[in-house]
Amino acid sequence: MSEFYDIIKRRKMVRQYIKDKPIPQEIVDKLIANAHRAPSAGHTQVQEFIIVQDPLIKEKLSEAALNQEQVYDAPLSIVVCANTSRSVGRYGKRGREFYSIIDGAFASMLILLTAVNEGIGACFVGAFLDDKVSEILELPKYVKPIGIIALGFPAEDPSKFKRIDISKLVHYEKYSNQKQQK
Numbered sequence: 001m002s003e004f005y006d007i008i009k010r011r012k013m014v015r016q017y018i019k020d021k022p023i024p025q026e027i028v029d030k031l032i033a034n035a036h037r038a039p040s041a042g043h044t045q046v047q048e049f050i051i052v053q054d055p056l057i058k059e060k061l062s063e064a065a066l067n068q069e070q071v072y073d074a075p076l077s078i079v080v081c082a083n084t085s086r087s088v089g090r091y092g093k094r095g096r097e098f099y100s101i102i103d104g105a106f107a108s109m110l111i112l113l114t115a116v117n118e119g120i121g122a123c124f125v126g127a128f129l130d131d132k133v134s135e136i137l138e139l140p141k142y143v144k145p146i147g148i149i150a151l152g153f154p155a156e157d158p159s160k161f162k163r164i165d166i167s168k169l170v171h172y173e174k175y176s177n178q179k180q181q182k
């Protein structure tokens, strides 16, 4: 199996990390460099990244993320943001409310896959109070937080979630048709 397929297969959210084992800067650089390869609507390049390691900020972020412990426990988090000022002029509401989320999600996925490749555990956290996160990180109004990615060397190997059978999810030509014509 190619390495690429293997990485996709191995990816899963990891929520427990080895304490006192920081992520080396060169790995952080790779995570960001690959996220920076993400596409964006009209090449507006809205994606921005806030790297958080300060325990005080982590504590506040964890609270804003409905007290999810992995956000505090992770030695480092990357908060993926979308700077909508770079898209709103061209795309208006759709840029601000829709493309921004997709752009941030694409960059986040690249971080998650790069983490697998580097032996780092990662958890994408989307359940948080936007206003609180914006306040903690002092985001300008036009910068929207899309996800908090908690990262650290894995201290757990959770079992993989089963997926719904592919045949139930794929439709041919129209939604009502789940069988391919031969």
Ligand SMILES: Cc1cc2nc3c(=O)[nH]c(=O)nc-3n(C[C@H](O)[C@H](O)[C@H](O)COP(=O)(O)O)c2cc1C
Pocket (backbone or CB within 6 Å): 011, 012, 013, 014, 015, 068, 123, 124, 125, 126, 127, 128, 161
């Ligand atoms: C948009 C989105 C939001 C998510 N928010 C959270 C979250 O707040 N906390 C968390 O622990 N996991 C969160 N997850 C991770 C999912 O729970 C996880 O991807 C799903 O259960 C499947 O598990 P797997 O990724 O390990 O295969 C989120 C995932 C997505 C795509």
